[in-house]
Amino acid sequence: MLNRRSFTKVAVAGAALSMAACAGGKMAKKDGKTVIVIGGGSAGATAAKYIKKADKSINVILIEKNKTYHTCFFSNNVIGGISDLESIEHSYDGLMKNHGIDVMHKMVSKVDAANKMVVLSNGDKLAYDKVVVAPGIDFKWDSIPGHSEAASKNDIPHAYIAGNQTQILRDQLVNMKNGGTVVMIPPTNPFRCPPGPYERASLIAHYLKKHKPKSKLIILDQKEKFSKFGLFKQGWKREYKNVIDWRAKSKGGQVKHIDTATKTIKTANGKTIKADVINLIPAQKAGKLAFDSGLTKGDWCPINFMTFESTLHKDVYVVGDAAIAKKMPKSGFSANSQAKILAIQLVKSLNGKKTMANTRFGNTCYSFINPDYAISVTAAYKGTDKQIAKTSGGLSPMGANATERKALAGTAREWYKGITSDMFM
Ligand SMILES: Cc1cc2nc3c(=O)[nH]c(=O)nc-3n(C[C@H](O)[C@H](O)[C@H](O)COP(=O)(O)OP(=O)(O)OC[C@H]3O[C@@H](n4cnc5c(N)ncnc54)[C@H](O)[C@@H]3O)c2cc1C
Structure with a gap:
């Protein structure tokens, strides 16, 4: 139940833009049903657009903390100096202008599923009929002993949420001497973009x-193998034989400790490596919002594999990296x-209709070995009660x-x- 004070703080859903201008005020409810989407990334931006496309009468509000979005995909091209940060930056104007979605740039503290409210960081609340939670990932900062969130800010960038972090890593590489040592520490499974x-x-x-050309890149892997293993190894042998030195976990890759101040790494096999640039990508879990909203089991959010509704809270849906959508990669x-x-x-559920019993999904991950040399992995999937099962797929040919390979880079x-x-226009 809402008390008088909290009632006046409820910005009734559907009045998001005016609500932004007069936070804390009492708003008139727009006619119709309201869906709030939290997180304007690959999952949230797409969900907001396609919910509105499926039923224009629904008030769709997208709440995203940042004014613009930098795609992680193609951010490696920025790090490699092939393109700049601007080339991966996108605004939310298209979703507002072309689709009539109310976009609010606010931080969400939590979803209060019991009261069907989204709580913003300033304490304001928005009521919803259904809510989509798509916050992406967060990091397990203690996954490598000696590492910390503070160290990742400027000194040891993860560059695994694109934007400022991408530029920091790029700048460190540009400022490094010829003959320097770059160390990359990839995370344990599961993580965003294998x-x-x-x-x-x-x-x-x-x-x-x-x-x-006198520099080298040492990869200290916390795993024995990785995605598109054969294709990457083949590409590295062809293109970077004297540059990349990949070490599996059991063959010197396992990191025992990192001294972030001196950029010194001790490995489990007793070696010490002094680096000039370190890209440490910590182990991952669902975005903080998912934990604060009681949507997680372990590190990620359990969902109904046919509908994406949370198995923990009714009328709350989780999609994208935060969700357990096995067997699809994040x-x-x-x-x-x-x-x-x-x-x-x-939309079917909101309108009292039976949901689809047959759901199909797809995924292709392209990777560049260099700007004229790409490899890929593709798969088709089908929703079932127990998982999103793979039905077919394969790798680009060895x-x-x-x-x-050049044609695939163009693709x-x-x-x-x-x-x-598709996400933003
Ligand atoms: C280096 C790299 C390369 C990649 N390459 C590819 C590729 O080639 N192909 C591919 O398909 N995928 C690729 N990916 C993976 C892809 O980027 C992610 O899987 C995808 O972005 C996941 O989408 P998402 O919507 O779940 O999360 P995100 O895209 O991270 O979106 C989450 C959004 O939620 C917002 N948010 C979070 N919490 C709050 C809150 N409390 N309040 C308000 N807003 C909030 C964030 O600001 C963010 O905009 C790559 C990833 C990396 C790191």
Whole structure:
């Protein structure tokens, strides 16, 4: 039950834009039903757009803390000096102008599922009929002993949430001497974009080979193998034999301790490595909002695999990296594909209709070895009671020739244009 004070603080859902101007005021409720989407990334932006497309009468409010969004996909190209940060920056204007979505740039503290309210960090509350939670990931800062969130801010960037962090890593590489040592520490499974660290290694190596040829890149892996293993290893042998030194967990990769001040790493096999630049990508978990809203079990959010509704709270949906959407990898392509199915299911449920029993998803992850050399992994999926099951898929061929690898790089660039326009236009 709301008391008088909290009632006046409830900005009734559907009046988001006016609410932004007069926070704390009492608003008139717009006619119709209201869906609030939290997080304007691959999952949230797509969900907001496709919910509105499915039923224009629904008031769709997208709450995103940042004014613009930097895609993690293609951020490795920025780190490798192939493109700049602006090339991966997107605004929310298209969602507002083209689709009539109310976009609010606010921080959400939590979803109060019992009272069907979204609570903002300033204490204001918005009522919803259904809410979509798409906060992406957070980091386990203590996953490597000696590391900390504070150290990641400027000294040891993760660059695994794109934007400022991407630029910091890029600048460190540019400022490094020729002959320097870059160390990358990829995370344990599961994490966002399984091929992401290895594409990054490729494009850092591309930069070093071209501009700082006496330098090297050591990858201290916390795993024995990784996504597109054979294709990456083949590419590295061809292109970066004298640059990349990848060490599996059991073969010197396991990190025992990092001294972030001196950039000194001690490995489990007793070696000490002094680095000039370190890219440490910590182990991951669902975004903080998911934990603060009681939507997690372990590190991630359990969902109904057919609808994306949380199994812990009714009328709350979780999608994208934060959700347990096994067997789909945590990727922007997956998030976009999931969000479209979620939109159909949510709107059906909101309108009292039976949800679809047959759901299909897709994912392709392209990775660049260099700007003219791409590899890929593709899969199709089907929703079932127990999981989102893989139905088919495969890798780009090991035997592809230079023309085919270059053509795939072009396809990857076209994919980027397509998915970002699908998310934001
Ligand atoms: C280096 C790298 C390369 C990648 N390459 C690819 C690729 O080639 N292909 C591919 O498909 N995927 C790729 N990915 C993965 C892809 O970026 C993610 O899987 C995808 O962004 C997940 O989408 P999401 O919406 O779940 O999370 P995000 O895109 O991170 O969006 C979450 C949003 O929620 C907002 N938010 C969080 N908490 C709050 C709050 N409390 N209040 C308000 N707003 C909040 C955040 O600001 C953010 O905008 C890559 C990732 C990395 C790191």
